[in-house]
Amino acid sequence: MYGAFGKRLKKTDSIDELFKNERATVSLGYIGLYEVCTSFFGKSWEDNNQAHDFAEEIVKKMHDKCAQWAKESGYHYSLYSTPAESLTDTFCRDDLEKFGAIPDITEKEYYTNSFHYDVRKHPTPFEKLSFEEVFPKYASGGFIHYCEYPNLRQNPKALEAVWDWAYDHVGYLGTNTSIDQCFECGFKGEFKATARGFVCPQCGNHDPQTCDVVKRTCGYLGNPQQRPMIHGRHVEIASRKKNMNAEMIQHAAKYERAKQSDSQRMVERGPQS
C-alpha cells in the first residue's frame, strides 16, 4: 500500500499484482544430486563422464521445468541449489524410514547439499570446482561453492592461487579454514568434532561462553556451539575432508609467487618490452 514494491495498492486489491509478470521469484530447491547419481553409478561417480552428464541432465531438466512454469503462470520460477540447513537431515531421515539403510546414501545420515562434491572425499580445490562449475548456469536462483582448507595462516599464497583460478570459473566461492578459538587455554585452530558437538583439542573445552567455533553450516557461516545444528548437518560437517594437503599448499604457493613476480616484471618493464 505504501509503494515499497513500486506500485501502490488499495486495501482491497490483490497482492498478486505485485508478484506476477516475473517481478519476484518462486524457487524450486533441490539437494542430494550426489546421492541420486550414487544410486545409478555407485559411490565414486565424480570421475565418470557419463554420470556427470546424467547429473547435469537432471539439473537442466529442473531448470527447464522452471522456465515452463514461468511461461504458463507469469511468475518467475528459479532453480535454487539450496544449502539446506536442516533438510539435509529431514530428507535423509524420511528416506531412511521408507527405503532403509542404503550405503553411501541414507546410511550416512545426511544428504549432500545441492550439486556439491561428496564431502567425504578430498579432491583438490581445482578438481572440486571443475566438477561443480557446470551446474550454476541452470541453478541461478542461488548457489555456493566452497573448499575446505587446513590452517593456511603461514601460507596465504596457496589460497590466492585457488582464488585467482576460481575467479574465471565460478560465481561464488566460500573459503572454509579453521578459525576456532578457545578462551580457556588460548588454542587457535580447528576444534574436534565429537558426537556431542565441537571440543577444544587441547583442553576439551566446549562451553559456548568460553570458546568460539565457526563452521560453514550451510551457505553461511554459523556458530554450532551457540546454536546447535541438527544431527545430519553435524555429521556432514564432521565428515568433510580437506581439499588441500601440505604438498599441494607448497605447490600452489610457489605457483602464485612465480605468477606475481612475472606480473611485477611486466609492470616494471612496461607493456612494450
Ligand SMILES: [Zn+2]
Ligand atoms: Zn582449550
